[in-house]
Amino acid sequence: MPVTLMNPDALPEVPLYRQVAVASGSKMVFLAGQVAVDSSGGLVGEGDLAAQVEQVYLNLAAALDAAGATFADVAKLTCYLVDYKPEDFPLFMEGRDRAITKLGITEPLPPFTGIGVAALAGPGLLVEIEAVAVLV
Numbered sequence: 001m002p003v004t005l006m007n008p009d010a011l012p013e014v015p016l017y018r019q020v021a022v023a024s025g026s027k028m029v030f031l032a033g034q035v036a037v038d039s040s041g042g043l044v045g046e047g048d049l050a051a052q053v054e055q056v057y058l059n060l061a062a063a064l065d066a067a068g069a070t071f072a073d074v075a076k077l078t079c080y081l082v083d084y085k086p087e088d089f090p091l092f093m094e095g096r097d098r099a100i101t102k103l104g105i106t107e108p109l110p111p112f113t114g115i116g117v118a119a120l121a122g123p124g125l126l127v128e129i130e131a132v133a134v135l136v
Contacts, residue, residue, distance in 0.1 A: 003021050003024075003133075004021070005021050027134070029133040031131040038055070049088060053127050075134050077111070082118070
């Protein structure tokens with residue numbers, strides 16, 4: 001694998017992701033932020049953060065696949081959440097966990113940054129996630 005995930009002893013272990021990704025590949029893949037829309041552009045999970053997170057991860061997987069990559073090749077995820085509050089975290093995790101179960105992901109995910117924002121590009125969108133992957 002071109003991406004090795006680790007959690008240094010000097011940093012706290014986070015169950016959601018690993019703190020560090022070391023990439024040794026030569027081809028980088030940059031995914032545009034994915035939102036909760038289906039293949040025809042229709043909003044999935046209106047008002048439901050967990051449903052939207054699930055769809056976003058499924059869309060990320062489809063975009064990675066199109067580039068010849070998988071989540072194992074991802075070095076970094078950046079997430080934008082509309083009006084994020086800490087009490088939203090369980091809903092985020094519920095959607096993420098449903099998606100990774102569907103996708104068969106069993107390994108830890110790469111470094112992750114979550115950012116609260118006022119709004120996203122379209123009405124009803126609650127979450128957007130972008131990714132950077134590295135391939136050999």
